[in-house]
Amino acid sequence: MAKKVAIIGGGIAGVTTALVLGNRGVEVTLYEKNKTLISGPPFCHLHAGGNLYREISDAQCATLLRQSIDFAKLYPQAIDKRPTVIALPKYDKQDPKELLSRLEFLQAEYAKLIESDLANRVLGEAEDYYELFSKEELLELLDAKEKSRPQSNREWLIPFAKSIDFERIKFPIIVVQEYGINLFRVGAVAGLVLEQMPNVTIRRESEVVGVQKRKQAFMVQSKEDKKSFDYLINAAGFRTGIIDQYLGIKEPRLLEFKAAYTSRWESREDFWPEVIFHGERGTPRGMGQFTPYCDGYVQLHAMTEDITLCKECLVKSSEDGSYPELSKELLEIIEYGWSKEKYIKRTKRAIDYLAHFFPKFKEAKVGSQPLYGIQQIPGDDPSRRVAEVAFPMPNYARCEIVKVSSVVDMVKEIVKDAAVAKATDELFDISRLKKLKESDITQRSKTIAQKLNYPVEMSYRCNEFSI
Numbered sequence: 001m002a003k004k005v006a007i008i009g010g011g012i013a014g015v016t017t018a019l020v021l022g023n024r025g026v027e028v029t030l031y032e033k034n035k036t037l038i039s040g041p042p043f044c045h046l047h048a049g050g051n052l053y054r055e056i057s058d059a060q061c062a063t064l065l066r067q068s069i070d071f072a073k074l075y076p077q078a079i080d081k082r083p084t085v086i087a088l089p090k091y092d093k094q095d096p097k098e099l100l101s102r103l104e105f106l107q108a109e110y111a112k113l114i115e116s117d118l119a120n121r122v123l124g125e126a127e128d129y130y131e132l133f134s135k136e137e138l139l140e141l142l143d144a145k146e147k148s149r150p151q152s153n154r155e156w157l158i159p160f161a162k163s164i165d166f167e168r169i170k171f172p173i174i175v176v177q178e179y180g181i182n183l184f185r186v187g188a189v190a191g192l193v194l195e196q197m198p199n200v201t202i203r204r205e206s207e208v209v210g211v212q213k214r215k216q217a218f219m220v221q222s223k224e225d226k227k228s229f230d231y232l233i234n235a236a237g238f239r240t241g242i243i244d245q246y247l248g249i250k251e252p253r254l255l256e257f258k259a260a261y262t263s264r265w266e267s268r269e270d271f272w273p274e275v276i277f278h279g280e281r282g283t284p285r286g287m288g289q290f291t292p293y294c295d296g297y298v299q300l301h302a303m304t305e306d307i308t309l310c311k312e313c314l315v316k317s318s319e320d321g322s323y324p325e326l327s328k329e330l331l332e333i334i335e336y337g338w339s340k341e342k343y344i345k346r347t348k349r350a351i352d353y354l355a356h357f358f359p360k361f362k363e364a365k366v367g368s369q370p371l372y373g374i375q376q377i378p379g380d381d382p383s384r385r386v387a388e389v390a391f392p393m394p395n396y397a398r399c400e401i402v403k404v405s406s407v408v409d410m411v412k413e414i415v416k417d418a419a420v421a422k423a424t425d426e427l428f429d430i431s432r433l434k435k436l437k438e439s440d441i442t443q444r445s446k447t448i449a450q451k452l453n454y455p456v457e458m459s460y461r462c463n464e465f466s467i
């Protein structure tokens, strides 16, 4: 049984593992090179069904659905309860009806999850998992008054109907119960709970610069000291390959740099759903994503090479499976941030891209620096969206999540390997987490947003979610 555990990396993978192991009384040291926890690549969407990804298998979608429900149960305070609208642009090759078999499949999967455990009903009733709306139904909403707290899909669609260019999309449109996640609130919740655990040491601004295996122990070298542990968890995100290299392990993986841009649309109504315009990734008509935050802020993705993606943004490891090399320019953005000139240019492009569908959105302004980062994908399939953890040597776990919702399954595997407890759902019943006060979460998430140079409004949750 692992007694002294080192975790390298304070992203969602590292902090969730620390929360669960810490709650079981394990002595945990969490190393994070940055000033704040959860300061790596961003996340805003729960992916409860993977409906943003037409190219992935039904099996991956079903796993994302189940894992997202587990994630929402673990971090309910960070979930923004707003549905997602899925629209096909007029230029898209598909007919909306072609998306129905996937939705019906997911609805049936969701019904089974509820049947196996009523606590899984976090996205509402299974029969309400998705709903279709015709052009006529949307036109009827043009005279409706926006609701300050939408109660039905129809009410959620009022601001959408008033802003969409009806000539640019196909009908019906789909409303699906895929919710949002507020990353600042995840950081707040995790930090507040970990700080209460006497057996967890959080070492912020502490970079691990070497690891050696000595008999049964791992010697972890940070810039400040060298310490011995009997179990090592590599949760270093896109840098997991560097830690592998210290231990002589080579594994193929992909790294992808991506950015989401922040705009402010002052005249926007407060309660908006998230909106997806499907498109072929990497082409000039890649998927567009409109993610509402509070107070008019909107995060934008456009999966084209001159907005969210770029030519040199996806790199794979060499033949022998070593750490993939990203360009110096991209690594400098990660270390030192964006040049204002560059991000303003890309944000304006993103605004124009979404204004094709919402003409009034043209008036939106640049909101702040982008949310950006490098995502790791284990193996060599860039469309892979589900992965958890690997155990390349005894007492060593390498976290490999692609989407944040995979952390619950990931932690269960680690707990099993480290033999600290039975890998059951009770592991995630963390009373300190449930007892957190809303005012403390709000205050801490504001501080995190300020430290990371984002508007504090982005740390607020617009829509309540309770389970």
Ligand SMILES: Cc1cc2nc3c(=O)[nH]c(=O)nc-3n(C[C@H](O)[C@H](O)[C@H](O)COP(=O)(O)OP(=O)(O)OC[C@H]3O[C@@H](n4cnc5c(N)ncnc54)[C@H](O)[C@@H]3O)c2cc1C
Pocket: 008, 009, 010, 011, 012, 013, 014, 031, 032, 033, 034, 038, 039, 040, 041, 042, 043, 044, 045, 046, 047, 206, 207, 208, 209, 235, 236, 237, 238, 239, 257, 258, 259, 260, 371, 372, 373, 374, 375, 399, 400, 401, 402, 403, 404, 405
């Ligand atoms: C633009 C963009 C949008 C995204 N949107 C979504 C989304 O909507 N939904 C979703 O589910 N996923 C999304 N993702 C993916 C998601 O961000 C990642 O899956 C997730 O953040 C990975 O978490 P992690 O803990 O594995 O890694 P990270 O968050 O990268 O954490 C690793 C941590 O390790 C630290 N570290 C690294 N090396 C060392 C070292 N030597 N010593 C000490 N510390 C070290 C780093 O500083 C970092 O904080 C998005 C990714 C990007 C790039």
